[in-house]
Amino acid sequence: MTVHHKLGVVLTFIVRDRTRNEEIRRLAYDIINTQANQRGMMLGWLDQWGLSPVAADREPMAWMAGSGAHDGHTASTGDARMPGMATPAQLEKLGELNGEAAEIEYLRLMTAHHKGGVDMAEACVDLCSPGAQRQLADGMVTGQQSELELMADLLKERGTAPRP
Numbered sequence: 001m002t003v004h005h006k007l008g009v010v011l012t013f014i015v016r017d018r019t020r021n022e023e024i025r026r027l028a029y030d031i032i033n034t035q036a037n038q039r040g041m042m043l044g045w046l047d048q049w050g051l052s053p054v055a056a057d058r059e060p061m062a063w064m065a066g067s068g069a070h071d072g073h074t075a076s077t078g079d080a081r082m083p084g085m086a087t088p089a090q091l092e093k094l095g096e097l098n099g100e101a102a103e104i105e106y107l108r109l110m111t112a113h114h115k116g117g118v119d120m121a122e123a124c125v126d127l128c129s130p131g132a133q134r135q136l137a138d139g140m141v142t143g144q145q146s147e148l149e150l151m152a153d154l155l156k157e158r159g160t161a162p163r164p
Contacts, residue, residue, distance in 0.1 A: 001120055002046070002053045004082050005039035008113055011086060014094050015106035024103050027150065031110070034143065041136060084116020104158055107151045111162040114144040114151070 009032055016028040046053055086094075086109045094105050117140060124137035155161050 001082075001117075001124075002039050002042050004085065004113075004117060004120065005035040005042070007085060008035045008110070008117070009039070010091070011094065011106060011109055011113065014091070015102055018094075018098050018102035018106075020099070021103060023154065024106070027147070027154075031147070038136060038140065045133065082116060083119050084113040086113065100158060104155065104160055107155050107158075108163050111148060111151050111155075114148050118144050118148075 012028045012031045012035075016025055016032070019025065043053060090105075090109055094102060094109065097105055121137040121140035121144070125134055125141065128134040128137060152162065
């Protein structure tokens with residue numbers, strides 16, 4: 001999930017620098033700070049436990065297998081990518097856009113990103129023992145669902161919707 005959060009921060013820095021819309025910039029500020037903070041907590045736990053952020057001995061997302069929350073993006077399906085990850089081409093396109101076009105592309109990418117994040121966080125809630133990790137995951141679900149609603153409203157104000 002640390003890699004997922006890192007990409008969320010990267011996407012958000014791009015749009016922050018490509019728009020003057022204060023509502024989008026406030027959302028960007030919140031996402032950058034929240035995801036960077038959460039990523040730091042997760043990296044700290046991994047360091048404390050002597051674990052690498054990238055597990056070389058298993059497929060990415062294998063930990064989600066068996067949870068009721070995932071959307072099929074697990075090693076068991078042959079598609080081990082993290083849900084909602086933007087491609088390099090999508091990042092490049094976002095970096096070429098400005099103003100409302102950048103806002104729309106960002107909101108669509110971040111909507112997919114957050115939906116994937118919610119899937120992973122729900123899997124953690126299902127699989128984690130009660131404690132700090134489960135609390136963080138539960139907070140991610142709540143926070144990202146709230147931001148998903150805001151992003152849907154922002155897209156609607158711009159006369160569009162998330163990609164199907």
